[in-house]
Amino acid sequence: MTASMAKGADSQSVTVKSPPSVNLSLPRTSLGHSYCFVCKKPGPKLVIPSVRTRFLAYTKSDIFIPTGARCCPGHIHNNSLTPHALNQLKSVKNQTNLNRSGILELLNEAKNIILEKEKKRLDFDNDDSLTDEDYQNLTGLSRANFDDLMTYVERIKSTNARSPRTCIALLLTKLRTAMSNKLLGTLFNMTKSQVRRAVATGRKALMNKFVPQHLGFQHVSREEMKTKHTRPLARELLADDVTSDPVILVLDGTYIYIQKSANFSFQRHTFSMHKHRPLVKPMMVVTTTGYVVSVLGPYLADTRNNDSSILKHMLATNAEEMKNWVQEDDIFVVDRGFRDSADILQELGMPSFLQKGSKQHETEDSNNSRLVTKIRWVVESANGRLKSWKYLDRVLPNTQLPHIGDYVRIICALCNRYRPPLSRGEEESDVVMAAKMKYLSKQSNTLQQRISDEGLDKRSHKWVKMNECGLVPEFPTYTEDEIRELTLGVYQVKMAKCYSQEHVSEDGVYDILIDNVNDDLLSAKIQSRHTSAKQYQCWIGYFDGAVQSWYRKCKSGSRVVGCCAHIASVIWYMSYARHLPDFTKGVRDWGVGILDASNVPDPIDESESEEENAHSDMEE
Incomplete structure (x- = not known):
């Protein structure tokens, strides 16, 4: 009897009852209902945070918020305490009592959060998901x-x-x-x-x-465009002699590449003979600071849709009511892509074009062209910023053609709203630079005339390599900042390093030509970066410790408003780079690991080798 009772007792399960609450070593906030547990301010409009808010607060601060605690509504955003509230959170006790229902709530919330994170890999709705x-x-x-x-x-x-x-x-x-x-x-x-x-x-x-x-001619007033989005340098260079206060706009078309089309008519209209591939062209209208005023188009890419035709279409159709916005004396700055409409270009004050049969611009034309290019580079930079959004830098499928204009406008509006200006300038420094450039634009190239008069460009004139004669000219020394002031731009200095790399030999010698008679002049032949068969000869005149003049036989080599990158490379090397103890040749040669099919070893004549072997056998 006793044994059977014992056996029955052993077969019964034993239930251990847990206490109604568990005391855990968890720091906690205050539990008051009449004041905020974050900022301690009393208030009748306090709220009770949800289980998720309490759980997330504990995971971030290691401070537990008891059930029923209240806080100000402003401390909670998207079911989570704000960062400022988390920084203010303080514990009042190191012990926390949790009952069974409270523990179950926390466990269920933890489960729900884990399941939600499994469903969403990138969660933009959760403030804690992404940095x-x-x-x-x-x-x-x-x-x-x-x-x-x-x-x-x-x-x-x-x-x-x-x-x-x-x-x-x-x-x-x-x-x-x-x-x-x-x-x-x-x-x-x-x-x-x-x-x-x-x-x-x-x-x-x-x-x-x-x-x-944030985009379009009607989204911004003319007055705001003048005061906030016009660089003082542009105003001084292009509008100084205009009695009114004009708006200065820079226009240029950018390219969005698309797939080939089975619709042959559409394929012909979108095939660019300039780029040799199908594309469409949005027309960018920007200010001299890089602010995008409007994007028109996109347009087709055939010969009937060049930049000049697009500009005519914009004016003829009064796109975005631009005729009501643009006024007389306003200035449009464009590039030579508008060459097909020479009359309009002259009216707009465009750069001069090289006349047929000429190989070089006149000095005055080159100088005036430099005044324009000093301003219009900003539209190229705006196009580059646009292509930093990689979708527009790819070949787009033709299914996206109806939406290309929207994508370009969205990105330009984002840049206007959230990106800094591409070109800034202080009033004082811009005025000084403009005065310098305008003064130089009126000067003639005296070195060009000297070279022509003395026949220094003739083959009969003997130039000697600097490293062969052992003479080192007393060329002035400059810092890179001083070189930028000389070239009136940063692009030339950047390109100078690349040109110097190609012309510096393995032993670090740059082929500079000097004249034993004229000790104030040096010359150099610079390889074209586009054509292997073309070299440009340049001359640089210097005395009294400063570079005074330069000339190069290229389209714009006679200008005196700044110099080209070829001349800048010689000045950069002679006045700066060769004096550096750790001078390097510049950019890395990425062609080291690439094969060149033209590099074929000389063939070996097997008949000659057989005769040599036979001759050696006879001698033995």
Whole structure:
């Protein structure tokens, strides 16, 4: 009896009851209902944070918020305490009592968060999911800029697959990285069709409100354009003799490459004879600081759609009511792509063109052209900034042709809103530089005349290599900043290093030619970077410890408003680089690991080797 009872007792399960609450060594905040546990301020409008808010706060601060604690509504954003609130969070006790329901709530919330993270790989709705650097790498915008952009987004409904923030993030990530919809679907845990619809929704949302407020002739006033988006240098160079205060705009077409088309008529109209590939051309209108005023187009790429024809079309159709915005005496700065409309170019004050049969511009034309190129480079830089969004730097599928204009406008509007100006200038320094350039533009090239009179460019004139004669000319020394002041630009100095690399031999000697008779003059032959069979001879005159003049036999080599990159390379080497103890030749030669099919070893004549062997045998 006793044994059976014992056996029955052993077979019964023993239930151990847990206490109603468990005391854990967890630092916690205050539990008051009448004041905020963050800032300690009393208030009737305090709120009770959700289980998720309490759980996330503990994971970030190691401080537990008890059930029922209250805080100000401003301390909570997107179900999480703000960074400022987390910094203010302080513990009042090192022990926390948790009951069974509280523990279950925390465990269930932890499970839900884990499941949500498994569903979303890139989560733009969670402030803790991505860092500011992640935002910058994926979208091209900082987190703060992305949040600001979302204030312009309307009419996007949240679905089970994506939120409004996800739609905009998908669009910007696609534009920034050029990833395919399949790859984006993998990163955002969405299907390819869901990604396609989300990108289209984001594009329409930005074009609805954001783009019209930051792009187009009507989004900015003329007065604001003059005061905020016009560089003083441009005003001094181009509008100093104009009685009114004109707006200065720089125009240029950029290229968006597309696929070949089975529609042969469309293929012909989009094939560029200049680039030898199919493309479309948006026309960029920017200010002298790089601010994009408007983007017109895109246009076709055949000969009937050159830059000049596009400008005529813009004026004839009054695109974006630009005729009402542009006024008399306003200045358009363009490049020589408008050469097919010479009359219009002369009216607009465009650079002079090389006359037929001429190999070189006149000095005055070259000088005036330099005044224009000093201003218009900013549109090239704006085009480069546009192509930093890799989607527009790729060959786009023809299915995207209806949306290319929207993509270009969205990116330009983003740059206007969130990027700094491409070209800045202080009033005082710009005025000084403009005065210097305008003075030089009126001067003639005295060295050109001297070379012609003395026959220094003739083959009969004997020039000696500097390293062969053992003479080292007393060439003036400059810093790189002083060279930039001499060249009136930074591009020439950058290119000087590349030209010098090719002309410096293995022993570090640059082939400089000097004249035993004229000790104030040196010469050099510079290889063209485009054509192997072409070299340019240049001359540099110097005395009294300064470079005084230069001349080169190229299209713009006679100008005195700054110098070209070929001359700058000689000045850079002679006045700066050769004095450096650790002078290097510049950029790395990436062709070391690439084979050259023209480099073939000399063939060996087998008949001669056989005769030599036979002769040696006879001697033995």
